[in-house]
Amino acid sequence: MKLRMIEHRMKTTNLLFCTLIGIGLAGLASAQSKPAPPSVVVAPATMQELQKQDEFVGRVVADQSVDLQARVEGILEEVNFTEGGTVKKSDVLFRIEKRKYAASVDSAQAALKSAQASAQSDKADLDRQQTLFNKGDIPQAILDTAKATYAEGQAAVDEAIADLKIAQIDLDYTEIVSPLDGRIGLSAVDAGNIVDSDSGVLATVSSIDPILVSFFVSEPVLLRERRNGSITQNDINLSTQITLADGGVFPSDGKVTYVGDSVGQDTGTVELRATFANSDGVLIPGQFVTVSLSDPEDPKVLTVPRNAVQFDKQGYFVFSVDGKNTVHRMNIEIGTQSATRTQVKSGLKEGDRVVVQGLQKIHNGLVVKPVDSQS
Template sequence: MPIPRLVTPCLFTLCLGGTAAAQTQDDAAPGVVVATVTSAVVQTADAYVGRVIAQQRVDLQARVEGILQEVNFIPGSQVSKGDVLFRIEQDVYEADVASARASVTGAEATAKGSDVVLKRNQNLLEKGDVPQSVVDGALADYGQDLAAVDQAKAALKLAQINLGYTEITSPLDGRIDWSSVDAGNVINSDSGVLATVTSVDPIYVSFFVSEGTLIDVRKKGLIADHAIKLKARIHLSDGSEYGTSGQVIYVGTQVRQDTDTIELRASFANPDGALLPGQFVSAFLEDAGATPSLTVPQSALQLDKDGHFVFVLDDKNMVHRQPVDTGQQIAGAWQITSGLKEGQKVVVQGLQKIHDGATVTPVDASGHPTQ
């Protein structure tokens, strides 16, 4: 059956319409994602294995013998300097103090009597009623009695010290672990460690850097005999960054020959106890005096035979190839030492659709059109 002549023009018209639409779509400015050139402090990305260590760690031990009457702490809790953690029976030691105090009183009374005898004999010697030998004997007796007073006072002091040892107190602020003994047991100096108190705030992180790294930071003046200007930051085992930076307070005195590394220690504030002794972390050196420099996202940087370049967007939404010089790479960004200015916009996605001089439709990372 012959096709009506009226159909052919319609088909032809549809074909022309489809071709025109395709051409319009091809000629539209391609969409790209852009980012703003920003200024930031670029720090080294070199990570070092670090271990958290306590600033102070004290093992508590008994110094006198007796029945342990009290254990006054919860294992794992925070304790303060001076808190009474253990108390040993005090009755015997209080009695020793009382006895020693009585001995001091008796010795002082005896010495007072000797002094009276000595003075009387000295008066009699002046009158010629007693020979010199009697005065000499009285003087010797008085000296012995004074020595007995000193000896009694020393015994009293020792008794008071032993009484004080019946209360075992915390020598520092920190956390305390489990007690190795329970109340009711007899303990003495041979009982070993009763518990351990560990300081947690501030806390140290120890890590080792290469000899070359140490030479580099010394050349920058960050480590000197009179001051250390070097800081450190750490990442926890889950990859998150610890909230505050730490101050490097110690530089090792020798290079480890097996690894050619030197120990550094940094002090970190740890008010909530998030860092625990023995914990592993990733440590990064931080130059406290570093100045801000320009950075661009890593995805913006391109490389060809002529070197590194980026595509910069102008105010007419046209992109231009811009050669740049780069510095360090860190945290998904590149440091730009020359070729760009802060506030310029560079293409970070859609690079395969553009070329030098192309007009684009720019949006930011959230998909919103840029101004």
């Protein structure tokens, strides 16, 4: 009897254990079968100006660019900058051996002192001759000679002063300084070489903040902007945005500050230049960018990326993702469209996130994993 009871208990325990294992495996299988939320790319609805869709190829140019050259002859003792780095106005970039020029300054100073001493002696002699002439002790000819001698002495002083200035200028030229804040290129000569005025450009300094973007517009575009008052004889009221080579948009707008005074006969275009703040040095001379024009007074409208907008028998709609990452179908009324953006007249508000990629795998009410668009 006891043996049978023990066997019964063992069978019951095994059955319970198997049941628990089965429940655990079923739960694990259920957890594994539940799919993860699909990833979708979203972009916000933003206020933009869609009236003009003009885009032009532009090139970044320095507002100022200076070629540095030697103006005196001598051995180049120092090159005091990092090639490709930034420099400040009045920084000493090159230093030429100055001992010869310092000696020339000393010589000129000595010559000036000698001339001044001689002139002082001539003045004293002139004063004596004038006194004697007033007493009638000497003829007019002697007084005239004394006046001429004094005048020659004064001329010698003036010449010595000029020679000293020239010597000092030559001494100053042994230090080649930056005329502006900017970025400097490669050095064309190394320390230890002899340089002079025939050595050519030693290096070039270009300003980088602010910086200019040059682009060319067609004659019809220029006429349109003149007729709508954006370009007048006394003012230019056009702003620009630029897109960089990697597709990124430069963070600040530029202002058109120059409009060419003639139309190119071969191209039928006019050059415009826009000024951009460039404190981070992102823009450098020679870069190619895409330029778009806008009038600051044009109204901005609510827009979404064009590829977010869909159409069915109910009309135009987008899929919006709320704060809990749930998808909602939003019926919208559209307006003006550009190559990349669509105006939304109703149905959305600024900042709403809409799905721009992954539309084929979502539906209303689905929870998703949103990823912000990079464009």
